[in-house]
Each structure stands twice: as structure tokens, then as C-alpha cells.
Amino acid sequence: xxxxxxxxxxxxxxxxxxxxxxxxxxxxxxxxxxxxxxxxxxxxxxxxxxxxxxxxxxxxxxxxxxxxxxxxxxxxxxxxxxxxxxxxxxxxxxxxxxxxxxxxxxxxxxxxxxxxxxxxxxxxxxxxxxxxxxxxxxxxxxxxxxxxxxxxxxxxxxxxxxxxxxxxxxxxxxxxxxxxxxxxxxxxxxxxxxxxxxxxxxxxxxxxxxxxxxxxxxxxxxxxxxxxxxxxxxxxxxxxxxxxxxxxxxxx
Numbered sequence: 275x276x277x278x279x280x281x282x283x284x285x286x287x288x289x290x291x292x293x294x295x296x297x298x299x300x301x302x303x304x305x306x307x308x309x310x311x312x313x314x315x316x317x318x319x320x321x322x323x324x325x326x327x328x329x330x331x332x333x334x335x336x337x338x339x340x341x342x343x344x345x346x347x348x349x350x351x352x353x354x355x356x357x358x359x360x361x362x363x364x365x366x367x368x369x370x371x372x373x374x375x376x377x378x379x380x381x382x383x384x385x386x387x388x389x390x391x392x393x394x395x396x397x398x399x400x401x402x403x404x405x406x407x408x409x410x411x412x413x414x415x416x417x418x419x420x421x422x423x424x425x426x427x428x429x430x431x432x433x434x435x436x437x438x439x440x441x442x443x444x445x446x447x448x449x450x451x452x453x454x455x456x457x458x459x460x461x462x463x464x465x466x467x468x469x470x471x472x473x474x475x476x477x478x479x480x481x482x483x484x485x486x487x488x489x490x491x492x493x494x495x496x497x498x499x500x501x502x503x504x505x506x507x508x509x510x511x512x513x514x515x516x517x518x519x520x521x522x523x524x525x526x
Contacts, residue, residue, distance in 0.1 A: 276304030282355040286338050286396060287365030289316035291465030295494035296362055296501050296508045301329030303502060308351040323459030338365045338392030348399040351522040356512040358403035360411040360505045363393045368467055374428040382429045385438030389433035397444055401453060409452030413504045414441045416457040418520050454513035456504050461520025462491040
């Protein structure tokens with residue numbers, strides 16, 4: 275039996291990077307995958323790729339900062355696939371890379387609306403469907419910078435710290451409903467978001483490699499396998515945990 279057989283999973287920010295690899299892996303392992311993103315072209319292409327390879331997937335446009343849109347899409351996914359077993363709250367942005375004293379309120383709110391409010395909305399509307407399914411798994415993508423700090427991206431770091439503690443709170447709140455909630459904390463992963471951050475910085479990737487004791491930054495599939503574990507029944511006793519996948523970055 276495949277590791278995610280017969281599970282229905284929503285992956286936010288599913289069109290690129292970690293989200294894309296997660297969708298592909300979950301489909302390969304037997305899940306019905308709802309790819310949701312604001313990137314319509316990429317998201318639709320991914321769903322078609324999964325279906326052509328023998329999986330089951332459908333794309334929905336979703337801005338996770340829009341509560342009504344989240345409520346609508348989650349209901350449509352359940353109508354399409356019959357239930358909801360898991361949601362991977364992966365959608366996120368890096369935001370302004372400057373000191374806190376220079377970040378505007380608009381820049382701060384943009385990050386919080388997507389990275390924090392988006393996780394809140396997706397959890398809020400996933401839980402009732404999961405209760406009907408008899409339980410489920412919520413996987414919130416935080417960061418190593420939800421655990422430690424760094425002198426950059428202040429709104430991003432604050433948002434990922436919020437996601438970490440939100441996950442623990444919801445894990446306690448919904449344990450009696452057999453809904454598990456965990457956070458995943460990637461180190462630097464070579465995704466389009468990270469590549470964009472370093473596009474004008476010579477030697478950027480080599481610098482990132484040197485930060486990790488294992489000798490290199492990670493790949494999106496490294497995180498996807500961790501997410502698969504948290505969605506699968508293999509992790510039935512795991513809730514309120516922090517799954518750190520960082521090549522040893524935070525062990526220093």
C-alpha cells in the first residue's frame with residue numbers, strides 16, 4: 275500500500291518549489307491532491323502532469339489571505355473528492371529585506387496576511403471537514419527562522435515564529451478530534467523564492483552551502499518527504515512537533 279493511499283490533501287502554494295515537489299510526491303504515494311495557488315498557469319500545468327502520470331489532482335486558484343476564498347475552495351475540494359484528510363499550509367512570501375526600522379506597515383501586513391493569517395484561515399476551514407472525516411493532519415510550513423533569528427527579513431522571521439506556536443496551540447486544541455498539527459522547519463532550500471533572493475549576489479549559493487554542516491543547501495524533495503511522513507499514518511503519534519530538516523544548520 276502506498277504511504278498516502280486514499281487520502282485527500284490540499285497543498286497551498288502548490289505550484290512551485292516545496293509545494294510542487296510535495297504535490298508530486300503525495301500523488302505518487304496515492305493521495306488525491308488539490309493544488310492551490312495564485313499561479314494559475316503553473317498550478318494547472320502541475321495538476322495536468324499529475325493526472326497524465328496516473329495520479330489524481332485538480333487545481334484551484336486561491337489567495338490564502340482572503341477568508342471567503344479559502345472557505346469556498348476548501349468546500350469545493352471536499353465536494354470534488356468527497357472528504358479532506360490533510361492540508362499542507364505552505365503558501366508564503368519572504369517580504370521586505372531591510373531592518374525593522376525601515377519596514378513599512380504595508381510591507382509588514384503583506385507578509386503577515388499571507389504567512390500567518392493564511393495558515394489561520396486554512397486551519398479554520400480545514401478542521402470542520404477533518405472532523406467529518408474522523409481526523410486528519412495539518413502540516414504548517416515554518417522555517418529554521420521560526421526557531422532562531424537572523425539579521426534580515428524581520429517580518430518573515432516573525433511570521434514563521436508565529437506559525438510554530440500556532441501549530442502547538444492547535445495541536446492541543448484539536449487532539450481530541452484526532453486532528454494532528456505539526457510544523458516543518460526547512461533550512462535553506464534551493465527554491466524559486468531563495469533563488470530570487472540571491473539573483474544579484476555573486477557566490478550566493480556557495481555562501482548558503484557553507485552555512486550547513488552537511489555541506490550544501492537542501493532540495494525541495496527533502497522537505498516533501500518530511501511532509502509525506504506527517505500526512506501518513508506512520509506519524510499517528512506525532513502532533514505539536516517541530517520537524518527540522520536543515521542539514522544541521524540549527525545544530526551549530
